[in-house]
Amino acid sequence: MCCSITLSSALHDYSSLAVCNSIPPYAILSHTWGADGIKKIQFCGEEAAKDGLGYFWVDTCCIDKSSSAELQEAINSMFQWYAKATQCYVYLEDVSTGGLAQSDLSSQQTWKLMFQKSRWFTRSWSLQELLAPKSVEFFSGEGLLLGNRISLMQEIHDTTGIAIEALQGSPLSNFSIAERFSWARKRTTKPAPDGDTEIYELEQRSRGI
Numbered sequence: 001m002c003c004s005i006t007l008s009s010a011l012h013d014y015s016s017l018a019v020c021n022s023i024p025p026y027a028i029l030s031h032t033w034g035a036d037g038i039k040k041i042q043f044c045g046e047e048a049a050k051d052g053l054g055y056f057w058v059d060t061c062c063i064d065k066s067s068s069a070e071l072q073e074a075i076n077s078m079f080q081w082y083a084k085a086t087q088c089y090v091y092l093e094d095v096s097t098g099g100l101a102q103s104d105l106s107s108q109q110t111w112k113l114m115f116q117k118s119r120w121f122t123r124s125w126s127l128q129e130l131l132a133p134k135s136v137e138f139f140s141g142e143g144l145l146l147g148n149r150i151s152l153m154q155e156i157h158d159t160t161g162i163a164i165e166a167l168q169g170s171p172l173s174n175f176s177i178a179e180r181f182s183w184a185r186k187r188t189t190k191p192a193p194d195g196d197t198e199i200y201e202l203e204q205r206s207r208g209i
Helices: 037-050 068-084 102-107 110-116 125-131 153-160 177-184 195-206
Strands: 003-006 011-013 027-031 055-057 087-091 136-139 145-148
Touching (some): 027 037, 027 068, 037 055, 037 087, 087 125, 102 145
Parallel strands (some): 027 055, 027 087
Antiparallel strands (some): 003 011, 003 055, 136 145
């Protein structure tokens, strides 16, 4: 189901293709699954409001995982949902800034070690969530902005092996299939591997689909 949540907490269903092609600007959340789902939903809504976006999308609310048909549709559509988002927020609940203020983050490097070891980088679905959106911002478990895909480009490259040019937004058709497969090879997911799905989505993206 293609849906979004407004800042008033109303759930909007954009199931039809016609509506999905004319949806309003929205933010989207990328995260690893954990116990405190409400906190992440609130976080996404607050960040969307700061960016002047009246809608945001969170998979835990907008996908009925009890329906195999809806889940499969979501898997097939996920890349485009992230690609069409105005802003993607990556919430890294296993990265702590240790009580630092936002203004102190640039001068303290300890959080960068945690950033590069975050389990988010080991999940296969996060590959498309990293490369598909126009803009990606990373946040600590405390909700502090760590940086974006460009400012943290070197750390992301060192961690994932993804080419700098790809992180900068270069068309994926510029990279061989073998290289794209290498970006997903060490990633895992639960309950079943979906690395092939990730590569399929990347190939569709490279063809401009």
